[in-house]
């Protein structure tokens with residue numbers, strides 16, 4: 001049952017989620033940029049990359065600062081990349097979608113942490129072809145720590161853990177076989193660990209869908225020509241992350257339909 005008994009509460013919750021999402025989108029984008037450029041993500045204040053001015057409160061309000069300053073630095077007038085405002089708006093939408101799907105529950109918080117990690121690792125992977133272990137560890141720890149509060153049955157918990165281990169292990173074996181056939185590295189170690197995380201969160205059936213969807217999105221990504229610049233290296237993390245987020249937020253209908261086909 002939804003907590004949103006009146007339109008006013010619903011609008012208020014959406015507004016808070018959107019603002020929180022935009023603020024975290026901004027933070028994750030900044031953290032991802034620092035990790036991709038081998039800088040510690042927690043250190044120092046944000047600066048204008050051109051004039052070096054430390055950004056202050058009027059520069060840092062998500063989305064609104066960018067709009068009011070017309071996409072320019074307040075001090076030197078240099079154009080600010082739309083990447084900032086786009087990541088803020090995108091993650092605001094993701095956060096609202098997560099709240100609408102799971103309501104104000106621990107499950108919502110758990111899945112939102114996963115979405116934060118997926119978003120951050122995608123940005124890092126796009127830029128530097130690396131999936132940072134920190135994001136995977138944070139999401140995995142969150143999953144285990146929240147077990148007592150999400151009302152999962154023991155059999156369900158075991159099924160999710162087995163799926164995580166099985167999917168990670170299965171993809172590892174597949175990638176080792178592919179490496180031998182193709183005589184080059186096929187999947188990165190980060191991708192394999194990410195698949196283990198996907199299994200842990202989604203469980204057996206939804207994970208299967210996520211793998212297929214990730215492969216399909218990966219092919220679209222290749223077709224769009226991304227990664228050609230770097231000796232045929234293609235970051236697979238964003239495709240896996242997008243497939244996982246889609247299954248997490250909207251996968252129930254697909255799974256029900258599929259099980260219906262099998263008569264389960």
Ligand SMILES: [Zn+2]
Nearest residue numbers: 048051073076
């Ligand atoms: Zn500036």
